[in-house]
Each structure stands twice: as structure tokens, then as C-alpha cells.
Amino acid sequence: MRRIRTAPRAPLAAAAALLVLAAAPVPAAQAASGRGHEPKAPEEFVALHDVAPTIRQDIRYFTRHNFVGERIDGYRRPMCLVTRDTGRALARAQRSLLRRGYTLKVYDCYRPQRAVDHFVRWAKDLDDQRMKREFYPRVAKNRLFEDGYIAEKSGHSRGSTVDITVAELPARPTRPYHPGEPLVPCYAPQEERFPDNSVDTGTGFDCFDTLAHTDDPRITGKQRANRLLLKRTLEHEGFSNLPEEWWHFTHEPETFSDTYFDFPVSPRSLTPQH
Structure with missing residues (x-):
């Protein structure tokens, strides 16, 4: 469920404010470094x-x-970009988990606004349902x-939100996805779903279904x-979970709490460190 659930879980009044913020000037660091250059x-x-x-x-x-069924706009490289505070918190969590095997x-970290725009265009194209059987089989x-699965803004674009899971060590490699292969619902038993070397949490990543709600009572035993x-x-390292998505976590306080960035996911987007 890539519930591209917009930014923070805020009331309607705050939601209106997001649209205003979207139009606000971005920091100089995000501005294009020359005519025709990427932010x-x-x-x-x-x-x-x-x-x-x-x-x-x-x-x-x-x-x-x-x-969506295709590479998303703005993802130039398969890499995770986050704010430094978020990265350090993830490193601490990783050390804790490594000690337990x-x-x-x-699955996703910083997400440029152009990627969210891609999701919105796809959602409005009702004829494109090529990935429905796996990701949203029970949702029209x-x-x-x-x-609430798709929205025009995402907290991921602020850099402190990640989509994340846990794998048991040693983590086995998984086979590549072959476009056009038969799809299996994201809530099917783990052995039937697309192979993923992560632990069984009851659904796959980006499952548009209420079973993906973190505390859904139907998820029991080892999955829970x-x-x-x-x-x-x-949570021990300062993250909060989005209740509708077991994989979605935001490190708080956010480094950028009200800015939605649009630089590409690429090493070239980063500022060299001295």
C-alpha cells in the first residue's frame, strides 16, 4: 500500500495548508544551480x-x-536518500537488529514531488489496471x-519518511521481477506472493488493503x-508509524517539516561533504 498518504496525519484544516506550502518558495539549496539544471x-x-x-x-x-507497473519519475538510481538525522537513527536501529540476527x-525513502505527480496521473487513468491483481485487488x-491511498503530497518528499521492513540473516537474494508475469494478491500467503527475503508481516509492501493496517486484528501470531x-x-529511535501502513515510518522531529522537495533520486543531487 503505497498509501501515498500525504504528509502528517493532520485534520482537514491542516490539509488545506499543505496546498499553500506547496506553492511557497523552496530553500536556496533546492533552487536550480543554473538555468536548465536540476534542483x-x-x-x-x-x-x-x-x-x-x-x-x-x-x-x-x-x-x-x-x-504503477513502470519506473517512477525522478528515480535515476536505485538508492535511498534521507535527511542526516533520519539516516543516523536508522543506523542505530540497524545495530540493534543485527545483534538479534x-x-x-x-523499499523507499526520499521521494521527489515529480514521483508523487506520476502516481496522481496514474490514479486518474482508470483504464490502466495492469498491476491491480497484486497491489489493489479489492479496491476499485x-x-x-x-x-486515501493516493494524494497530491507525500511526507516522503520531506526526507524523513521511509518505507521499511525487516529481514532475517542471512538474507537470501530474491529473483528479479519479470514484467507480464502472473500476479498474486499482496495479501496471499507469503509462499504464494512475489518472493521477498523479508520476514512475513501478513502482506507485501504497498498493499492497498486494510490488512496492511499495522494493528489489524486479523494479523496474528508470527506475522504480528x-x-x-x-x-x-x-519507535525506540524516534520514528512514528502510519497506522494504515505497517511499513511506513517518519523520524521526528522532521528536519524539514513543511517543505516538499523535487530533486531527483541520484548521487548528483547531493551536496558534496567537506
Whole structure:
């Protein structure tokens, strides 16, 4: 469920404010560094691999294995960019899990606004349902906005939010996705879903279904224990979970609480560190 659930879980009054913020000038660090050049990330952004190199990365929006079915705009490289505070907190959580025989694995981190715009265009195209069977088999596509799965702003664009899971060590490699292969619902038993080397949490990543709600009472036993392992480990390091998505966590306080960036996911977007 890539409930591209907009930014913070705020009341309607705050939601209106988001549209105003979107039109506000961005910091100079994000401004284009010359006519025709791409925007750059503020110096507070880092590549997660440079801060926590043992965290696995499975950046789904760089691939065609996502609810859209194609690589998403703005993902130039399969890498995780986050604010420095978020990266350090993830590194602490990783050290805790490594001692228990687990590792973190990220599916998505910073997400440029152009990627969110890509999601919105896709959601409005009701004829494109190529990935429905896996990612939203029980949700009508014309309800994706109303049900909160798609929105015009995402907290991911502020740099302190990640989509993340846990894998047991040693984490086995997974086979690549082959476009056009038969799809299986994201809430099917783990052995039937697309293979993922993460622990079983009851649904796959980006599952547009109420079973993906972190505390859904139908998720019990080992699946529930795995969700709680992830949640409690990250909460200990200052993250909060979005209740509708077991994989979605935001480090608080956010470094940029009201700015939505649009620099590409690429090493070239980062400010060189001296």
C-alpha cells in the first residue's frame, strides 16, 4: 500500500495548508544551480548507504515491480536518500537488529514531488489496471483518492519518511521481477506472493488493503510479532508509524517539516561533504 498518504496525519484544516506550502518558495539549496539544471538537495540530505551501509535496499520505484507497473519519475538510481538525522537513527536501529540476527531493508525513502505527480496521473487513468491483481485487488481504482491511498503530497518528499521492513540473516537474494508475469494478491500467503527475503508481516509492501493496517486484528501470531519487532525497534529511535501502513515510518522531529522537495533520486543531487 503505497498509501501515498500525504504528509502528517493532520485534520482537514491542516490539509488545506499543505496546498499553500506547496506553492511557497523552496530553500536556496533546492533552487536550480543554473538555468536548465536540476534542483539539488540541501546539505542535510545523505545517501543511506554512506551512513548505514549494512541496511539492505530494494528500491521498488526504480523498477517496474510497483503498483504503477513502470519506473517512477525522478528515480535515476536505485538508492535511498534521507535527511542526516533520519539516516543516523536508522543506523542505530540497524545495530540493534543485527545483534538479534536481523537487518533492516528499505523499499523507499526520499521521494521527489515529480514521483508523487506520476502516481496522481496514474490514479486518474482508470483504464490502466495492469498491476491491480497484486497491489489493489479489492479496491476499485476510482476510489484510490477517496480512500486515501493516493494524494497530491507525500511526507516522503520531506526526507524523513521511509518505507521499511525487516529481514532475517542471512538474507537470501530474491529473483528479479519479470514484467507480464502472473500476479498474486499482496495479501496471499507469503509462499504464494512475489518472493521477498523479508520476514512475513501478513502482506507485501504497498498493499492497498486494510490488512496492511499495522494493528489489524486479523494479523496474528508470527506475522504480528514481526510487525511489532519493526515498529518497536524504530519507535525506540524516534520514528512514528502510519497506522494504515505497517511499513511506513517518519523520524521526528522532521528536519524539514513543511517543505516538499523535487530533486531527483541520484548521487548528483547531493551536496558534496567537506
